[in-house]
Amino acid sequence: MIEYNTVKKRVSRNTIRMIYLYPSLYEAMVASLSSHIIYYMINEEFEDVYLERTYLSSKQGPYYSLETKTTLRNFEFIVTSLHYELDIANLVWMLHSSGIDPRNRFRSQPIIAGGPAVMSNPHPYSKIIDVAVIGEAEVTLPAIVEKWVENRFDKKRFLEEVSSLEYVYVPSIDEPDEKIYRRYVEDLDSAFYPIKQFRSVNVEHPFGEGFMVETSRGCRYWCRFCMESRLFKPYRSRSFGKLREIIDQGLLTNNLNKVIIYSLSFPSSNVEKLIVRFIAEHGYSVSIPSIRLEYVEDDFLDLIKKAGQKSLTIAPEYLCPTIQRLIAKYMDLDLVLNSIYRIIDHGFDVKMYLMYGFKNESLDDIRVML
Ligand code: SF4
Known part of the structure; x- marks a missing residue:
């Protein structure tokens, strides 16, 4: 795939490798403004973090990142968005076909999930995702990424830390009736906006x-x-x-x-x-x-x-x-x-x-x- 505005970072031993897993086709990812916000915001705000992307395709797994062709299982942290309830089936398929256990308790990489399906009801996904984000990415995701940067490779500690954020629901720690407070951008003018936007030469924007x-x-x-x-x-x-x-x-x-x-x-x-x-x-x-x-x-x-x-x-x-x-x-x-x-x-x-x-x-x- 030939793409404009792909983020390129030098990968070294200190690079924190994260992936944005989009559980639908590239056409849907390119039209989803939140994908652009997440991709550019995290890569701009965290110099040592390289957030790459992968998306659903008709090919048999394993899935690779678009940027460096690294296999999904080699990323330490997974961010995803569930726009529709059935996206969860694609997420499970992408994990499974990449040799990653979809069940959260058998997996070392945390999966951070946001998007309308998760915000409206995270419970159906509680055995798969590790962190449900109840709010808008600009004011929620950076603090979660920061917690991973501070607690790398210690998923248990990371989950304990992140569960203290009021807009986060951690199914393995929080009670199902835990009060979670949705967080939203109060002033859109001062929120991050993706001026660069990725698009493919081969795939037409919807x-x-x-x-x-x-x-x-x-x-x-x-x-x-x-x-x-x-x-x-x-x-x-x-x-x-x-x-x-x-x-x-x-x-x-x-x-x-x-x-x-x-x-x-x-x-x-x-x-x-x-x-x-x-x-x-x-x-x-x-x-x-x-x-x-x-x-x-x-x-x-x-x-x-x-x-x-x-x-x-x-x-x-x-x-x-x-x-x-x-x-x-x-x-x-x-x-x-x-x-x-x-x-x-x-x-x-x-x-x-x-x-x-x-x-x-x-x-x-x-x-x-x-
Ligand atoms: S509340 Fe009504 S007008 Fe507003 S977005 Fe929903 S359907 Fe459209």
Whole structure:
């Protein structure tokens, strides 16, 4: 694989060898902003630590690091992210096929796991992972890595030390009902941001070749089915000045011309609308996430069009008021229809996220929706 922005460090006897094991395909890893945050943050903050990466592939194991082709079992510390519950099956497979016992009590390397599946409920993984991180990487992971640096090769002592952190759950030490306090970044402007972002020459980014910019984290809304809004509350936004700085530096450093915006509900503030204007007026192109229907306004659509986006996604989820009340995501049917016509009038293709399969839902409800 030929990749841009791979971190290269000289490996010596004193180097602390860690690996970021991504339990899904490279395409998913490259599109996951948290993978970039973890990779660059740890390598920048810890001079003696070399955090390499590996990801799920269709090849038979053992797994090797992307950077130095070192086998997985030769790393002393494993960091992973479980974005979905079923990622655990891939994690177990990757460990097993690399000759590492997936069961935590038979393994010398600690596995530090974070991500939505772990944050929402770490218990199903308690026989596999050693440390569950309940919080956002920027304000949790450095302290955990530091504890390993201080207690290298003494897993028992490391786990005792790390269990004292209030946002960490250690299944082998903590009681299942132990109170754990989620930690989150309070001020996004001052948090670490990966200006360099890895990407492959051979594997296409799912959102096209571009620089990923997280404009906000969390969500202002509270749809009943949505786990992300609970795990990443409260809603926080980067300032316009910070976003400009990130975009200017990121496009230049990565030699790119396109901004891929990451935001749970977009736009949720004036800043997010202003940043689309900034991108369009500077001749860059944009890829935006699904757009809130309340903001389908002509001038905003013109800006998005100017910045080269060809299709727009909206997420009404359901079009029958009874179910909308049930899921606490109410959208007026007229608003949905008018928005669709307006989007089409501006020359975009429309994609819609719809859900079905609710209790008490009738066939007529689904018919109305379709
Ligand atoms: S608007 Fe989207 S991100 Fe926000 S709570 Fe609803 S589903 Fe979740």
